[in-house]
Amino acid sequence: MTDLLLDQLTEEALTGRSDAAGEPSWLRDHRLAAFKRTLDQSWPDSRKDEFWRSTPFDRRFDVDRSVVTSGTTGTVVPASITASLDEEAALVRLVDGAVLDVHLPTSFAERGVVITDLATAANEHADLVRSHLGSLTSADPEGTGAHSDKTVTVSDAAWTAGVFVHVPAEVELEAPISIQVHVTAPGAHLPRVLAVLGHHARAAIYLEHTSEPDVDALVDEVVEVIAQDASMLDVVSLQRWDDGVQHLALQKVQAHRDTSVRHLSVTTGGSTVRLLPECDLVGPGAEVRPLGIYFADEGQWFDLQPYVRHIAPHAKSDVLFKGALQGRSRTVFRGNIYVHKDAVGTDTDENNRSLILTEGARADATPFLEIECADITAGHGSATGQIDALHLFYLESRGIPRDEALRLIVAGFFREVLGEIDLPGVEDAAVAEIEARVEAADLDQVQVNDAALQDLG
Amino acid sequence: MADLEIRDLKVEADGTELLHGVDIELDKGKTLALMGPNGSGKSTLAYAIAGHPAYTVTGGSVRWKGTELNDLTPDERAKLGVFLAMQYPVEVPGVSLTNFLRTAVNAVNEEDVPVREFMTRLREQMSELGVNQSFLQRSINEGFSGGEKKRFEILQAALLRPELAVLDETDSGLDVDALKTVAEGVNRLSGPDLGVLIITHYTRILRYIEPDEVHVMFEGRIVASGGPELADELEEHGYENLKTTA
Numbered sequence: 001m002t003d004l005l006l007d008q009l010t011e012e013a014l015t016g017r018s019d020a021a022g023e024p025s026w027l028r029d030h031r032l033a034a035f036k037r038t039l040d041q042s043w044p045d046s047r048k049d050e051f052w053r054s055t056p057f058d059r060r061f062d063v064d065r066s067v068v069t070s071g072t073t074g075t076v077v078p079a080s081i082t083a084s085l086d087e088e089a090a091l092v093r094l095v096d097g098a099v100l101d102v103h104l105p106t107s108f109a110e111r112g113v114v115i116t117d118l119a120t121a122a123n124e125h126a127d128l129v130r131s132h133l134g135s136l137t138s139a140d141p142e143g144t145g146a147h148s149d150k151t152v153t154v155s156d157a158a159w160t161a162g163v164f165v166h167v168p169a170e171v172e173l174e175a176p177i178s179i180q181v182h183v184t185a186p187g188a189h190l191p192r193v194l195a196v197l198g199h200h201a202r203a204a205i206y207l208e209h210t211s212e213p214d215v216d217a218l219v220d221e222v223v224e225v226i227a228q229d230a231s232m233l234d235v236v237s238l239q240r241w242d243d244g245v246q247h248l249a250l251q252k253v254q255a256h257r258d259t260s261v262r263h264l265s266v267t268t269g270g271s272t273v274r275l276l277p278e279c280d281l282v283g284p285g286a287e288v289r290p291l292g293i294y295f296a297d298e299g300q301w302f303d304l305q306p307y308v309r310h311i312a313p314h315a316k317s318d319v320l321f322k323g324a325l326q327g328r329s330r331t332v333f334r335g336n337i338y339v340h341k342d343a344v345g346t347d348t349d350e351n352n353r354s355l356i357l358t359e360g361a362r363a364d365a366t367p368f369l370e371i372e373c374a375d376i377t378a379g380h381g382s383a384t385g386q387i388d389a390l391h392l393f394y395l396e397s398r399g400i401p402r403d404e405a406l407r408l409i410v411a412g413f414f415r416e417v418l419g420e421i422d423l424p425g426v427e428d429a430a431v432a433e434i435e436a437r438v439e440a441a442d443l444d445q446v447q448v449n450d451a452a453l454q455d456l457g
Numbered sequence: 458m459a460d461l462e463i464r465d466l467k468v469e470a471d472g473t474e475l476l477h478g479v480d481i482e483l484d485k486g487k488t489l490a491l492m493g494p495n496g497s498g499k500s501t502l503a504y505a506i507a508g509h510p511a512y513t514v515t516g517g518s519v520r521w522k523g524t525e526l527n528d529l530t531p532d533e534r535a536k537l538g539v540f541l542a543m544q545y546p547v548e549v550p551g552v553s554l555t556n557f558l559r560t561a562v563n564a565v566n567e568e569d570v571p572v573r574e575f576m577t578r579l580r581e582q583m584s585e586l587g588v589n590q591s592f593l594q595r596s597i598n599e600g601f602s603g604g605e606k607k608r609f610e611i612l613q614a615a616l617l618r619p620e621l622a623v624l625d626e627t628d629s630g631l632d633v634d635a636l637k638t639v640a641e642g643v644n645r646l647s648g649p650d651l652g653v654l655i656i657t658h659y660t661r662i663l664r665y666i667e668p669d670e671v672h673v674m675f676e677g678r679i680v681a682s683g684g685p686e687l688a689d690e691l692e693e694h695g696y697e698n699l700k701t702t703a
């Protein structure tokens with residue numbers, strides 16, 4: 001098959017691959033339409049694109065790579081966090097641009113749940129896939145994703161390994177659906193997920209990102225979820241990459257009337273991660289809780305941009321992101337809230353907290369509110385601080401050694417977020433990630449804030 | 458030599474000398490009350506004993522059972538049996554109270570108490586000190602009232618079983634019943650193995666926890682010492698006389 005370069009997609013190569021994969025013609029046309037859009041686009045430029053102002057695309061992302069499609073067999077994929085659960089979870093493993101396998105529990109299948117390769121679904125569930133795939137990105141010229149940048153349109157054109165999930169109306173899944181994205185081959189990886197939850201359905205989708213050590217790869221991922229009326233959706237995205245991975249991710253949910261959506265991202269791995277957990281609140285009564293924790297270490301750069309669009313009235317959003325930094329690392333939090341002029345009764349709040357552990361780390365926070373409607377409640381806050389010397393002294397004075405006290409305090413900092421999530425396996429996995437980071441941290445270098453010491457009284 | 462020997466102790470914070478040469482002796486099994494007006498340096502002394510990072514010892518020594526405490530980190534002091542019940546206990550967000558206590562007990566005793574055994578011990582102490590069991594779900598001092606924080610300090614002492622307990626205004630902000638409960642808690646810990654340095658403004662608590670000696674601090678110095686009757690005298694006449702003699 002023709003080699004496909006991310007930076008030089010061609011109609012020929014895309015057509016060839018679509019046909020070889022047995023994709024229906026509408027899907028091929030869909031890809032080609034996106035491809036045409038990419039021709040008019042250049043890669044993001046910090047000077048021109050405000051969403052890229054803080055992260056220099058050209059320095060942090062290398063697009064001069066060929067797209068990995070081969071799949072790799074015989075690799076050992078790390079165990080999913082769902083492996084040790086009592087409930088039997090669904091599991092899809094995407095390795096190096098191909099779907100390695102799909103495990104659909106019988107209890108899911110019996111209730112009509114579909115979890116399959118997206119290319120297969122394009123044939124077998126054409127109606128659903130056709131109406132929703134790309135509807136939140138560039139395929140819908142009227143949609144909120146119509147002006148997606150090139151990092152998203154290349155996915156629309158050239159996505160490789162894809163997963164389709166359909167949870168029929170009124171089906172409530174107790175066990176999660178885990179999608180593992182594992183990278184072992186260098187190059188560009190374009191995983192894609194489309195999930196549709198019918199009305200009153202309930203599901204939790206875990207996205208587990210891992211890679212083999214020292215693989216130099218770019219992962220450009222797009223996840224679209226349609227949550228129909230009164231459904232309940234949890235999305236958990238764990239960025240557990242090894243050092244060599246650059247990760248671009250759009251994880252976007254369309255929330256209809258009375259839906260309840262939570263999104264938790266746990267970002268600890270990867271050299272650069274730019275994560276966009278987005279949610280369009282298109283039905284009244286919808287609620288979204290975008291949550292994030294992250295721990296950036298030497299050389300890492302995390303750019304986290306939750307985006308909530310209040311399009312329907314009387315919807316609610318509450319964003320909370322907390323991050324710790326050490327070494328020469330950089331985090332960017334840009335929380336975007338848009339409130340449409342008709343979205344009366346909107347209730348929105350947004351908060352970001354950063355804990356700077358050692359000198360040289362830098363955390364930027366920009367809450368960005370675009371509000372067209374007066375009749376709403378909106379709040380936002382951000383703060384950056386260091387470990388409080390008084391907290392540390394309190395613990396130490398009870399006999400707890402300094403390094404252990406620091407670990408407890410850092411874990412405590414994240415508890416506010418993790419305390420909100422009661423999904424099977426998630427808290428343990430997140431705590432383990434954070435603890436591993438603190439374990440590896442150079443605690444002798446930790447700076448404490450003695451400003452608090454001044455007002456002892 | 459006394460178990461606790463503080464000699465000519467000079468302490469500064471933020472470049473200002475706050476203690477100008479303090480001498481105190483205290484043996485295990487004894488109780489010493491430290492009184493004195495606001496800002497006289499009582500908490501400064503307590504913090505210096507516990508190793509608070511904001512207070513620098515610039516002269517003199519604090520020896521506990523023959524060891525110079527100034528050379529030790531706060532946790533090392535705790536392992537030697539030193540405990541400070543703080544005047545203003547801090548809230549530490551997110552750090553589970555149960556986890557904190559268990560980590561502390563294990564660290565101080567250098568053992569690993571099984572969770573169940575620890576929880577039993579903890580529940581016992583909680584009910585003795587009238588601390589609500591629902592607090593087990595909270596973070597350290599999170600949402601505690603002033604009085605609840607003080608009880609929780611004594612609860613920690615009860616679990617850690619120190620040999621030197623410095624109680625910095627543990628009685629302030631306690632209602633009559635709470636004062637009694639807390640005092641009883643301290644008395645349960647007392648015995649030949651515990652020295653108590655109790656910092657207070659009131660004689661009320663001294664009716665429950667009887668001091669062997671009373672010291673009065675004023676502007677960073679001990680200016681008067683005596684028996685329990687000195688406390689009564691101060692309560693009646695205030696510190697005015699001291700100011701003229703100092």
Ligand SMILES: Nc1ncnc2c1ncn2[C@@H]1O[C@H](COP(=O)(O)OP(=O)(O)OP(=O)(O)O)[C@@H](O)[C@H]1O
Pocket residue numbers: 453454456457470471473475493494495496497498499500501502511544
């Ligand atoms: N970290 C600090 N930096 C500068 N000055 C301080 C600091 N801590 C205490 N001081 C000052 O030192 C003096 C003694 O304070 P300390 O807290 O020891 O008094 P205290 O006797 O405990 O008073 P109180 O009865 O009100 O508790 C006060 O004047 C106080 O303002």
Ligand SMILES: [Mg+2]
Pocket residue numbers: 499500501544625626
């Ligand atoms: Mg004081």
